[in-house]
Amino acid sequence: MSLLLAVDVGNTNIVLGIFDLAAGEGGPILHSWRLATSRERTVDEYGLSSLALLKHAGIDPAAIRHVVISSVVPPLHPVLDAWLRVYFKSEPLWIEPGIKTGLKVLLDNPAELGADRIVNAVAGLEAYGAPLIAVDFGTATTFDVVNEKREYLGGIICPGLKISAEALFQRASRLPRVEIAEPERLVGRSTIQAMQSGLYYGYVGQVDGILERLLAEYPGSKVVATGGLAKVIAPSSRFIHEVAPDLTLDGLRILWLKNQKPCPSR
Structure with a gap:
């Protein structure tokens, strides 16, 4: 094997x-x-x-x-x-500048592009085609855009949901740490419920607000989400079509295959 x-x-x-x-x-x-x-x-x-x-x-x-x-x-x-x-x-x-990706990167400085972002774009294109918007819910939440010509156009980077929750805990002395999950009701009946509702629906609103603008500019794009909190946020999003938990790992597999030297003919 x-x-x-x-x-x-x-x-x-x-x-x-x-x-x-x-x-x-x-x-x-x-x-x-x-x-x-x-x-x-x-x-x-x-x-x-x-x-x-x-x-x-x-x-x-x-x-x-x-x-x-x-x-x-x-x-x-x-x-x-x-x-x-x-x-x-x-x-x-x-995965670094110079490897074969099959994408044309239209950035002012392609060398500054995070490796995970190009990997997600490659995997998303392989699975869902172009145009594409890949959303990665990690430490930061990133939105990466590829047009119908398979050109990587750039993206958007936001603080991740866990960063937002931790900032709320750190800066408000009477507010506790809370689990990040969809709350049972919109209007919380306790401090913890109110925080969960604000964090969750506030973040869903941010994600959908960005996606709405992106889809207006790049209509017809398939939206795929990955990252640790993708399954938590996606059910409440109006625009996320697919959740692919292993998108980044699959992109690494694809890029490894793309960068293998062909065996010499005998």
Whole structure:
């Protein structure tokens, strides 16, 4: 068995995914896990954590022949690179400027584009076609736009819902931390219910307000959402058509395949 390990490094979580390359280009993800992103962890701590997850799933680490990684945490890159080389005996393919994506990036400075955003755009196009709006509910919430010519036009970046909730807790001394979830009723009958309603419906309103403007400018776009809170927000959104929890991992698989050198003919 020849497996591909896909690694998506965000500011809050590191998401790992396993693909069976023998299943072909459309092969489904076999397993996925989340680790907390920590700048204090060592190479060995990341290595042993990942090996434990593989063992629990019954996967032989020796079966992982290839690794692809995207990251938005540059200070961690040396540790991450060493982790993947040492524990999986593989040279990781980093998603960075210069790799083949199949997209024309129309940014003033393409080098500043977050790797996860281009990965989401590539995966969204593969699954849903163009034009496309990909919404990623991560530490920040990002909106990425691709036109019918498969040109990446840019996007919008907002504070994530958890950041908003934490700011409310930090700046208002009498308000507690609350679970982020759709409330039972719009008008809260307690402080916690009122906070949940404000956070949830306020964020849904923000997301739909942005999407309404984007769809007016780019009509006919398919809207796909991913990220940890996508399943929480999407049911109340008027414009999100699809939720794809593994969109970023699948994009990493697609980009790994796009960047393989063809075998020389004999």
